[in-house]
Amino acid sequence: MAALVYFKKISEDPDTITYSFGEDPPEMTRRLSMDRTTRRAQPDDGHIDYLFLKASRRINAVYDERGEWPERGMSAS
Template sequence: MASLVCFRKVSEDPYVVGYEFGDDPYVFSRRLTMKKDLHRAVADDGVVDYTFLKASRKINAMRAESGEWPERGMSIS
């Protein structure tokens, strides 16, 4: 079974980056906040599930590759 998670950056300040994410590329139903200094994500709704983990890991991977917090992206597996 295929899995898809899409995300887009909605806010950024010197300490955190906010993202919307979800399993539909047109409807972002959830949000996460990435702490820049630790590269650690917090689910804004408190739900740490597969979709949240997949989004946060992909965001961190893209950040490590480019040196910048991504504006948007997706992970498909």
């Protein structure tokens, strides 16, 4: 079974970065907040599921690769 998740940075402040995410770019209705210090994400709706985990892990992986928080991206498996 294939899984896709897209994400896009929508806001940031000195402590937190907020991303929208979802299975289709036009339907990225969910949000997650990433703590810049701990690099831990929390879903704004409180629902920790596969899609949330996939998005947050990919965001952290891109940060590891580039040393900066991604503006947008996707993950497929």
